[in-house]
Amino acid sequence: MERVAIIGASMTQFGQRDEWIRELLAEAGSACLEDAAVDPTDVDHLYVSNMASGEFEGQTGVVNALVHDLGAVPAYTERVDQTSSSGGAGIYAAWRSVASGASDMTLLVGGEKMTHRTTAEATDVIASLTHPCEYKHGVTLPSFAGLTARHYLERFDAPRESLGKVAAKNHKNGVDNPNAQFQKEVDLETILESPIVADPLRLYDFCPITDGSAALMLCPESVAAEYTDDYVVISGIDGATDTHVVHERPDPTIMGGVVESGDGAFEMADREPDDVDVAELHDMFTILEFLQMEGLGFAEQGEAWKLVEEGYTDRDGELPINTSGGLKSKGHPLGASGVAQGVEIYEQLMGEAGPRQVDADVGLCCNVGGFGNCVITTIMEAAA
Amino acid sequence: MERVAIIGASMTQFGQRDEWIRELLAEAGSACLEDAAVDPTDVDHLYVSNMASGEFEGQTGVVNALVHDLGAVPAYTERVDQTSSSGGAGIYAAWRSVASGASDMTLLVGGEKMTHRTTAEATDVIASLTHPCEYKHGVTLPSFAGLTARHYLERFDAPRESLGKVAAKNHKNGVDNPNAQFQKEVDLETILESPIVADPLRLYDFCPITDGSAALMLCPESVAAEYTDDYVVISGIDGATDTHVVHERPDPTIMGGVVESGDGAFEMADREPDDVDVAELHDMFTILEFLQMEGLGFAEQGEAWKLVEEGYTDRDGELPINTSGGLKSKGHPLGASGVAQGVEIYEQLMGEAGPRQVDADVGLCCNVGGFGNCVITTIMEAAA
Numbered sequence: 001m002e003r004v005a006i007i008g009a010s011m012t013q014f015g016q017r018d019e020w021i022r023e024l025l026a027e028a029g030s031a032c033l034e035d036a037a038v039d040p041t042d043v044d045h046l047y048v049s050n051m052a053s054g055e056f057e058g059q060t061g062v063v064n065a066l067v068h069d070l071g072a073v074p075a076y077t078e079r080v081d082q083t084s085s086s087g088g089a090g091i092y093a094a095w096r097s098v099a100s101g102a103s104d105m106t107l108l109v110g111g112e113k114m115t116h117r118t119t120a121e122a123t124d125v126i127a128s129l130t131h132p133c134e135y136k137h138g139v140t141l142p143s144f145a146g147l148t149a150r151h152y153l154e155r156f157d158a159p160r161e162s163l164g165k166v167a168a169k170n171h172k173n174g175v176d177n178p179n180a181q182f183q184k185e186v187d188l189e190t191i192l193e194s195p196i197v198a199d200p201l202r203l204y205d206f207c208p209i210t211d212g213s214a215a216l217m218l219c220p221e222s223v224a225a226e227y228t229d230d231y232v233v234i235s236g237i238d239g240a241t242d243t244h245v246v247h248e249r250p251d252p253t254i255m256g257g258v259v260e261s262g263d264g265a266f267e268m269a270d271r272e273p274d275d276v277d278v279a280e281l282h283d284m285f286t287i288l289e290f291l292q293m294e295g296l297g298f299a300e301q302g303e304a305w306k307l308v309e310e311g312y313t314d315r316d317g318e319l320p321i322n323t324s325g326g327l328k329s330k331g332h333p334l335g336a337s338g339v340a341q342g343v344e345i346y347e348q349l350m351g352e353a354g355p356r357q358v359d360a361d362v363g364l365c366c367n368v369g370g371f372g373n374c375v376i377t378t379i380m381e382a383a384a
Numbered sequence: 385m386e387r388v389a390i391i392g393a394s395m396t397q398f399g400q401r402d403e404w405i406r407e408l409l410a411e412a413g414s415a416c417l418e419d420a421a422v423d424p425t426d427v428d429h430l431y432v433s434n435m436a437s438g439e440f441e442g443q444t445g446v447v448n449a450l451v452h453d454l455g456a457v458p459a460y461t462e463r464v465d466q467t468s469s470s471g472g473a474g475i476y477a478a479w480r481s482v483a484s485g486a487s488d489m490t491l492l493v494g495g496e497k498m499t500h501r502t503t504a505e506a507t508d509v510i511a512s513l514t515h516p517c518e519y520k521h522g523v524t525l526p527s528f529a530g531l532t533a534r535h536y537l538e539r540f541d542a543p544r545e546s547l548g549k550v551a552a553k554n555h556k557n558g559v560d561n562p563n564a565q566f567q568k569e570v571d572l573e574t575i576l577e578s579p580i581v582a583d584p585l586r587l588y589d590f591c592p593i594t595d596g597s598a599a600l601m602l603c604p605e606s607v608a609a610e611y612t613d614d615y616v617v618i619s620g621i622d623g624a625t626d627t628h629v630v631h632e633r634p635d636p637t638i639m640g641g642v643v644e645s646g647d648g649a650f651e652m653a654d655r656e657p658d659d660v661d662v663a664e665l666h667d668m669f670t671i672l673e674f675l676q677m678e679g680l681g682f683a684e685q686g687e688a689w690k691l692v693e694e695g696y697t698d699r700d701g702e703l704p705i706n707t708s709g710g711l712k713s714k715g716h717p718l719g720a721s722g723v724a725q726g727v728e729i730y731e732q733l734m735g736e737a738g739p740r741q742v743d744a745d746v747g748l749c750c751n752v753g754g755f756g757n758c759v760i761t762t763i764m765e766a767a768a
Contacts, residue, residue, distance in 0.1 A: 001485060054439040054509065061467050061513025061628075064757040067390075068515070068628030076623035076645045077758060078473050081463040083445050092486075093477070099484035101385060125438065127443025210409070239460035244445075244452030244716050260458045373448040374461060 001078070001094050003222035004098045007217050007384065008036025009343040011110075012283075014212035014331035015107045021062055021113040023052045024213040026069040028336075029109045033070065034036025034213035037227060040071040044103035046078045049090030050335035051112030055125045057113055066109060076103070084284065086110065087214070087338020088239070088367025090374030094218045094238050104223050106305040110339030111213030122209050126334075129370050131245045139246075142206065144371040145285035146198025150285060153200065155253070156302035160200055164191040165308050166286040167204045167328055173315055174325025176355040181210050181331030205286040210331030214340035221383070232349045236271065236379035242372050246333045253302070257375030258295030258366060265364075266297075273297035277360035278348050279319065280341035282368035283326040288337040293367050294320070296377065320358045323348065338367030342378065349382040388482045389767065390616045391601050392420025393727040394556035396495075397595035398715035400447035401563040404474065405437045405446055405497040408597040410453040413493045417454065420604035421611060426454040428487035432463045433494030434719035439509045441497055450493060458486070467513045468668065470494065471598070471722020471762030472623070472751025478602045479621050488607050494723030495597030502567030506593050508717075513754050517630045523630075525616030528755040529669035530582025532636050536671060537584065539637070544584055548575040548671040549692050553586045553714055557699055558709025560739040565594050565715030584749035589670040598724035601635075605767070616733045619746075620655065622648025626756050637686070642679030642750060642758030647759040649680075649748070658680035660763070661744035662726035662732050663703065666752035667710040676750050677705070680761065699742060705733065707740045721749030726762065733766040 010031035012024060019027070025048060034039055046067050054060045063077040082089035094108040114122050127140040130327045139147075153160060168188050174180040184202060194203035240260030243249055249256065266272065273296060281292040286325040293304035298319060305311055313321040324330050324344035327337055345363035347353045360382075367376045394415035396408060403411070409432060416426055437439030438444045447461040466473035471494040478492040498506050511524040523531075528736050536665040537544060552572050572589060578587035608615045627633055633640065650656065657680060665676040677688035682703060691697055697705040708714050708728035711721055729747035731737045744766075751760045 032641060047497045052438055052444060054436055055444070058512055060436065060439070060755060063466065064513065064625060064628045065515070066755055067625045072625075073627055074624040074640055076476075077466070078477065078623075079465040079627055081465060084462070085587060092460075093462065096484040096486055097478045098476075099486070100480040101483065102480055125444060128438065129448065132447070172416060189606065210534065239462075240458040241456075241461055243457055244448045256458055261460075278610065282638075347639055370448055374444065 001099060001132060001370060003221045003233045004095050004218055005221045006346050007219060007224050007261050007348040008032050010035050011179050011214035011340050011343050012212050013179050014210050014333060016038055017113045017211035018153050021057055021059055021111060024113055024211060025062060025066045025109050025111045027108060028111065028213035028215040029070050031068060032217050033106060036217040038105060043072045043075045043105050043107045045097045045106040046072055046075045046077040047093050047108045049086040049092050049339055050079055050112060050126050051081050051083055051086050056117055064280055067322045074085045082374050083369040085338055085367040085369030085374050085376055086333050086335040088378065090339055091342050091378050092237055092239050092376055095234055098218050104219055107215065108339060109213060109215040112333035112335045113211045114209050114333060117224055119209060133245060137316050141371050142198045144246050146201045149201050149287040151252050151269065152290060157204040158305040161188065161192065162305035162309055163205055163286040164188050166283065166289045167191050169314060170322045170328040173271060173323050173356065174329025177325045179207055180329050181326040182329045201285060207284050207327040207332040210333040212331060212336045213267040214336045214343050216339060216342050230350060231383050232346050232380050233383050234378060235381045236265035236269025238268065239376040244373060246371050250374050253291060255291050255295050255372035257372050258292050261375045261377040262296040265379050269379040271362060271379060275362050276319065276364045277291050278323060278345065278363045279321050280323055280324060280365040282307040282366055283322060283328045284332060288368060296366060304369045315358060323356045338376065341365035341367060345380050349380055385483060385618045386679055387605045388479050388602055389605045390730050391603060391608050391611050392416050392601050393730040394419050395598035395724050395727050396596050397563050397596050398581045398717060400499045401595035405443055406449045406453065406493060408595060409446060409450045409493050409495045412495065412599040413450060415569035416491060416601050420601040422484065422489060422601055427456045427459045427489050427491045429481045429490040430456055430459045431477050431492045432475050432724055433470040434463055434496060435465050435467055435470050436509050440501055454634035459733040467753040468718050469722055469751040469753030469758050469760055470508060472762065474723055475726050475762050476621055476623050476760055482602050482604055484529040488603055490602045491599065492723060493597060494720040496719045498593050499595050500525060502712055503593060504741040508682050517629060523644060524759050526582045527753055528630050529671055530585045533585050533671040536635050536674065539682045542689040545572065546689035546693055547589055547670040550570050550667060551575050553698060554667060554706045555741065556712035557707050558713030561709045561714055563663050564709040565592055566713045566714050575618050581586060585669060591668050591711040591716040594717040596715060596720045598686035598720045600726050601725060614731050614734060615767050616764050617658050617767050618762060619765045620653025622652065623760040625758045628757055630755050637675060639675050639679050639756035641756050642676050645759045645761040649763050651688060653763040655763060659746050660703065660748045662707060662729065662736055662742050662747045664728050664749040665705055666717060666750055667706060667712045672752060680727040680750060691702040704742045707742060722760065725749035729764050733764055763765040
């Protein structure tokens with residue numbers, strides 16, 4: 001089967017934006033069309049990754065608004081929702097549209113507009129994805145993160161500081177990302193003394209609430225060659241789920257969806273974890289970066305914290321993780337986040353990451369929905 | 385490329401249901417697993433067609449709930465939203481999952497829970513898909529239908545009764561569908577004297593608000609043979625959009641998305657409109673049945689009403705349309721409707737339609753979102 005290429009990428013400024021979801025999607029979509037030098041009328045399929053435009057903004061039918069705003073009618077369009085991993089699911093949907101032969105040019109735009117709602121309102125929409133048997137006891141996503149972090153630190157004898165170092169690293173990376181919500185370093189002391197949210201996790205262990213949008217252009221490799229000599233291919237991609245009731249999982253430090261989707265993506269790409277040069281992981285909570293490093297095979301169980309302490313995942317380390325700043329400093333506009341992970345890996349593989357650039361031929365992104373309820377892992381490679 | 389087969393189908397009772405969206409989806413999903421004799425652990429991908437569980441019920445993450453409730457973890461799962469055509473979009477998404485090689489067994493479940501909300505609340509959620517430049521003037525979907533019906537009747541010199549006859553026919557068909565919301569005949573006089581909603585359209589020109597769910601099981605044809613000798617194949621499928629601003633369309637009686645998606649599906653199937661033996665069209669409003677008959681090539685422009693008058697689209701006519709009762713009498717639970725169209729065509733082609741059975745080898749369904757903003761056309765054939 002012919003490989004699926006990525007020939008363009010874009011993202012908007014992430015942060016607190018005045019624009020509504022329609023405008024945010026159109027901004028990233030237009031920029032991606034321009035980046036790929038694709039005429040809107042040449043787009044066959046348009047996917048929109050978005051969790052909750054109706055709940056956040058009272059706006060449904062965003063796909064039809066976008067296909068109109070971009071001038072891409074009569075392109076087929078569809079909204080993809082998989083909660084916080086909607087963006088990764090969008091990459092998978094866009095990949096399938098090309099791999100199935102249904103589309104020769106697919107534009108994926110992910111976005112979310114959230115900051116006009118209070119934190120309580122926004123997190124309540126997100127919390128409604130949890131199972132009622134846990135939700136009714138008030139165990140929402142930050143609570144799961146706190147419980148899991150406590151368990152991890154005690155069981156693997158990891159210092160509390162190791163979690164803080166994830167936040168410090170990602171904030172440091174974000175300084176060089178002009179589209180990041182927070183472009184500032186935060187020192188370890190500030191992180192470790194910030195207000196407790198879900199013990200032992202503190203404010204700086206959590207990503208912010210964010211507005212923003214990101215986009216990718218996908219097509220068959222044979223079509224890519226008509227547009228450019230330099231492009232990226234998706235060599236492996238897979239998605240998987242874990243139990244909806246989080247406390248049913250046999251080991252709270254193992255996210256089955258990460259393991260399964262990672263295995264599937266590595267098998268498809270015929271790659272090993274050691275082959276990966278740069279990765280974007282879903283650091284919605286700092287503890288998640290450890291769990292994904294271990295679930296994807298970058299570290300043994302209970303050992304990821306040591307690699308972070310050693311600087312292995314720093315930008316100049318062996319495996320730079322979240323060079324974009326991650327969700328932690330770049331921000332987490334739900335439907336956009338997984339797409340923006342793809343944008344960072346695309347730019348790294350294309351050599352377009354500016355001051356964030358690392359030496360990379362193979363990149364990976366892992367996008368997590370719920371508390372590992374659904375996960376997408378994507379492996380990309382520079383086209384040789 | 386190997387063809388995609390459908391090996392199982394199910395739908396719940398449509399109507400006013402006490403169950404919530406989670407339960408409705410699980411009911412159809414379980415029944416479909418049973419109908420196809422597929423073990424839940426053999427499902428690779430699970431798609432859920434649903435427009436607005438968050439807006440209607442405050443419930444997000446329905447895909448993870450369903451994969452859990454069916455015992456299908458770690459199957460990949462994704463919610464597909466394309467407003468009223470989410471079900472048809474789900475068939476297309478399920479088709480792509482198999483055609484791309486990503487899944488060897490895909491379960492599609494469409495559903496919506498609406499009747500716990502008032503009609504005003506439910507239609508306001510739906511109205512939020514329209515373009516603000518029209519919405520702010522109060523021009524919602526029923527208004528477009530009224531304006532279009534008036535234009536059609538006057539321009540093509542069609543009698544008002546012809547629209548009523550669409551409603552009467554579909555109600556008559558629904559009598560024999562045990563899952564239909566309304567299993568009763570309605571005479572033409574009652575229809576023509578019902579209260580005006582959007583002149584010239586009256587109450588009986590509109591589909592009801594409905595709870596319900598429907599499901600289909602898709603796999604490659606080679607896998608289908610492991611489960612059954614009798615199955616259906618999707619021989620053609622395509623989706624397309626039209627302008628988001630309805631008044632920008634050059635001819636209000638031509639829905640570009642119907643024409644484009646129909647052309648694409650017929651081309652893929654290597655079929656002509658004359659080859660179709662039975663069709664399910666999206667009769668959310670009676671006038672839409674005329675527009676789809678014409679857009680799909682079953683009638684010349686301005687002539688569909690004559691075919692309805694002649695009985696051409698009756699169950700014993702040349703081309704039976706909406707043998708299920710259509711949205712008009714079966715009901716219209718948004719995300720379920722397009723899937724339920726597929727269920728009816730599957731049952732007709734399998735010879736499982738009971739008292740509704742017609743003689744058919746080739747069937748078509750057309751699912752319309754918004755006011756023709758997005759449309760999916762699917763052609764199915766009995767496997768020879």
